Amino acid sequence: xxxxxxxxxxxxxxxxxxxxxxxxxxxxxxxxxxxxxxxxxxxxxxxxxxxxxxxxxxxxxxxxxxxxxxxxxxxxxxxxxxxxxxxxxxxxxxxxxxxxxxxxxxxxxxxxxxxxxxxxxxxxxxxxxxxxxxxxxxxxxxxxxxxxxxxxxxxxxxxxxxxxxxxxxxxxxxxxxxxxxxxxxxxxxxxxxxxxxxxxxxxxxxxxxxxxxxxxxxxxxxxxxxxxxxxxxxxxxxxxxxxxxxxxxxxxxxxxxxxxxxxxxxxxxxxxxxxxxxxxxxxxxxxxxxxxxxxxxxxxxxxxxxxxxxxxxxxxxxxxxxxxxxxxxxxxxxxxxxxxxxxxxxxxxxxxxxxxxxxxxxxxxxxxxxxxxxxxxxxxxxxxxxxxxxxxxxxxxxxxxxxxxxxxxxxxxxxxxxxxxxxxxxxxxxxxxxxxxxxxxxxxxxxxxxxxxxxxxxxxxxxxxxxxxxxxxxxxxxxxxxxxxxxxxxxxxxxxxxxxxxxxxxxxxxxxxxxxxxxxxxxxxxxxxxxxxxxxxxxxxxxxxxxxxxxxxxxxxxxxxxxxxxxxxx
Numbered sequence: 001x002x003x004x005x006x007x008x009x010x011x012x013x014x015x016x017x018x019x020x021x022x023x024x025x026x027x028x029x030x031x032x033x034x035x036x037x038x039x040x041x042x043x044x045x046x047x048x049x050x051x052x053x054x055x056x057x058x059x060x061x062x063x064x065x066x067x068x069x070x071x072x073x074x075x076x077x078x079x080x081x082x083x084x085x086x087x088x089x090x091x092x093x094x095x096x097x098x099x100x101x102x103x104x105x106x107x108x109x110x111x112x113x114x115x116x117x118x119x120x121x122x123x124x125x126x127x128x129x130x131x132x133x134x135x136x137x138x139x140x141x142x143x144x145x146x147x148x149x150x151x152x153x154x155x156x157x158x159x160x161x162x163x164x165x166x167x168x169x170x171x172x173x174x175x176x177x178x179x180x181x182x183x184x185x186x187x188x189x190x191x192x193x194x195x196x197x198x199x200x201x202x203x204x205x206x207x208x209x210x211x212x213x214x215x216x217x218x219x220x221x222x223x224x225x226x227x228x229x230x231x232x233x234x235x236x237x238x239x240x241x242x243x244x245x246x247x248x249x250x251x252x253x254x255x256x257x258x259x260x261x262x263x264x265x266x267x268x269x270x271x272x273x274x275x276x277x278x279x280x281x282x283x284x285x286x287x288x289x290x291x292x293x294x295x296x297x298x299x300x301x302x303x304x305x306x307x308x309x310x311x312x313x314x315x316x317x318x319x320x321x322x323x324x325x326x327x328x329x330x331x332x333x334x335x336x337x338x339x340x341x342x343x344x345x346x347x348x349x350x351x352x353x354x355x356x357x358x359x360x361x362x363x364x365x366x367x368x369x370x371x372x373x374x375x376x377x378x379x380x381x382x383x384x385x386x387x388x389x390x391x392x393x394x395x396x397x398x399x400x401x402x403x404x405x406x407x408x409x410x411x412x413x414x415x416x417x418x419x420x421x422x423x424x425x426x427x428x429x430x431x432x433x434x435x436x437x438x439x440x441x442x443x444x445x446x447x448x449x450x451x452x453x454x455x456x457x458x459x460x461x462x463x464x465x466x467x468x469x470x471x472x473x474x475x476x477x478x479x480x481x482x483x484x485x486x487x488x489x490x491x492x493x494x495x496x497x498x499x500x501x502x503x504x505x506x507x508x509x510x511x512x513x514x515x516x517x518x519x520x521x522x523x524x525x526x527x528x529x530x531x532x533x534x535x536x537x538x539x540x541x542x543x544x545x546x547x548x549x550x551x552x553x554x555x556x557x558x559x560x561x562x563x564x565x566x567x568x569x570x
Contacts, residue, residue, distance in 0.1 A: 012036050012258045013082055019258075020087040022105055028147040028216075028254030029090060031139075034130040035263055037191065038256035039066055039079070040122040040233030041089060042240060043107075043249040046071040048162070049118040055163040055239060056122065061549020062157070062167055062235035064123035064191045066259070072115035079259040085119050086111065090255035093237070098244035107249060117249075122233040124256050125170050127192035127263055128185070132172075135185040140173045141219045147254040148172065150215035150234050154206025157235060158551040165238035167550055169197065171210065173225035180277040182228060183289060187275050187541070189263065195275060195541070197548040198229040201284030204475075205229060215253040226285070231549045271296065275541050278321070280329040281514075283474045288328040294539035298324045298532045302517075305524040310483075316500035317485060317493045317518040323525075326479040326515035327532040331546065333432035333477075335373035337406075337420075337466070338363055339488070341382055342440045343459040344450040350385050351459055356438030357386070359481065359526020361393050362566040363435060366530040368400045369557075369564035370537060375404040375431075379461045383407055398570050410462050416469035426473045434470050434513075435529070437481040438522035439463065441488035441509025449507040451484055464488055464511045471512075480513035481525035489513030527566045534561050 010018075012033045029038055044052055049068070056063040067076045074085050086107040094102040094110075107114065125148070129139050141148045148170045155167040174182045179199060187195035198205055210227060211218050215234055221227065240248045251257065271293035280288050302323040308314050330336060340360040343351035360376060367374040378386050386405055393399045409415070414424055422428040440448045440456060442464045448457045467488060470476045480489010485497030485504055491512035497504040519525035536542050538561070543554055 009034065012080065012260050015258050016080070016083055016088045019090055020084070026090070029256045029258060030126050030148055030254065031129060031142045033258050036127070037066070037259045037261045037263060038124040038126040039259055040124050040236055041085065041249075041251040041257050042120040042122065042236045043085070043114070043117050044120070044240070044245060045247065046116055046118050048243065048245060051160055052120060052163055052239070055160040056120065058158040058160055058552065059235065059550045060190075061193060061197060061544070062231035062233060064193065065120065066123055066191060067121040069119040071118055073119070074114070076119070076121055079121060079261060081260060085257065086114065089251045089257050091252035093250050093252050095240055095245070095248045095250070097246060098241045103252060110249070113247060120236070121257060121259075122236055123191040123193060124233055125193050125230050126256055128189050131189065131263060132182060132185050135181050137174060137178045137182050137185065140222070140225070141217070144219060146217035146219060148216050149210070149213040149219045150232055150253055151202070151205070151207045152214045152238065155548045155550065157239070162243050163239040165235060165242045167197075167548055168215070168232045168234040168238055169205065169229040170232045171202070171213075171219065171227050171229050173219060173221040174228045175222070175224050176226050179226060179228065179287060180275070183275045183277055186230070188273070192263070193231045193233075194549065195289065195544070196228045196230050197545060199226060199277070199287035200281075201286060202227055202229070204284060204286060226287070272540075278325055278328055280325055280332065281475070281477055286332070288332060289541055289545045290324070290328060290536060291539050291541040294535050294542065295324055297535050298327065301528045301532055305519040305528045307520045309520050312484060312502065313500040314483060314518050314520065316496045317490070319493065319516055319518070322515045322517050323528055323532055326517060327529060327536055329477045329515065330433050330435070330479070330529070331533060331536045331542065333372065335431045336367055336433045336435060337375050337377055337431040338435045338437065339377045339439050339463050339466075340437050341378045342438050342450075342487070343379075343456050346450070346454060346456050346459060350382060352382060352385065353438070355483070355522050357389055359437045359523040361389070361398055362526045362530040363437070364403045365399055365564045365566075366533050366561065369561045370533065375406055377406040377408055377463060377466070379459070380407040380409065381459070396570070408461060408463055408466060410465060416465040420466060420469055420473060420476065429473050429476050432476060434467060434476065434478045435481070436467065436479070436488035436513065437526050438483070439488040441480075441482075441486055441490055442511055443486070443507060444510040449486055449503075451486065451503065451507065453503045453506050467511055467513060477515070478513040479515040479517060481517045481519065481522050481529070482509075483519050483522045483525075485509065487522065489516055492516040493518070530564070530566055534565055537561055
């Protein structure tokens, strides 16, 4: 038997010959023939081949198609010379009617059946391991001399009948300081699955226990490591199982076909192609990806809305990149709750100022265009006013449909939890993100103040409690938009409000949001959120990450998104 020591540097055709002779004492091909592409293998009856090819193109992240053979062709000339798919994988699996009925070292005894079968060679993440190492990033499964961990997820692939399944992913622990380098190293390697599809808590993919992979071996995380997930070609195995074909063969997970093709030396050229990584949640831990170009546009928006027309000193309240991080978080949300309403004109009926509702509608409009759920919660006394505003917005075409209008009252200690979650269960939140825009915020003494220190508590319902409760619900994040420091969510910058804003020691809101967006006028903040969400939706890097590299890009919906943006006419 040949030991593993020198396998890294052997040329692919030499390795294939050794594998063909069954002379290797290894269980997987990770780390072998460094710098060369490896491939997943799926072998199906020719009657299924066209549909499987369509399935691959529809799910190019997990199933990048390197080569499709003709029926009965055991070679793949564009990938390798002197190869035979019947013998050149370390191990194979046989499936009959969706059940694995055997693990094989060779397929030669099935040569008669293979004459009517087509072989698909699909890209593999083993191909990028050397590139990752060259970027100074440890590859833990190689260090630990084991197979990579592979997991079934709850993410459905795009179905092409008869092929349907959920996405399978590989997990590699990456030091937090190296996350962006790992994304950059792999993003251009499309034939090796490209950039990660998730970074952070495995539960967000439906993975319950990292120590129990569905395929491969457990890979141990070092202190400071973040679990990073790439789309995996074993997705094709799951599709074969669900297809229930009378007979099919695949490689055994981790036992890849090694090609003669070197990895592409791709140079990322433009800011549109350079990815950035940002943490958008600590509980659960969640990172997102955006292009440098899109990030810079959003940062420019943040600078633009930070102009202070009232010369109130809001420059001291600014936190860099809050607009970007808030909108990345909102982009990942399915359901968003918006609140607005600041009754600063307390002697008038209605007492609301006109800053806030237009910005709230701009956010709701883009959320509707992005096919997310949106609702507005406001004071009970202002329900009829907001109902009229929403109805008129629909008539004018600003909103596609009415936004559900809600009110909140404290009736018991768990009222906020009951409002935000089904039956008060924190594991079943109704909303993923809460946004307050120009909403009166509770001060440290429990009262609500306008900029002139007038207590308006009698006009304000305790919607702050929803933001406080959200801090206890994993997966629910919050954004506060304000222009003076007394708005809901500004508790994050309360020390700066007390120091730099007139009457700040009294009026400063004490309730924090995860993200605090300070604008010269709060409506500007709402408009900026709408525009930033559009920028993210048209960013190919972010779009791919959102859809987990399955299905097709959503850019065909660009005109619908564009028409939802705020404008001077609206």
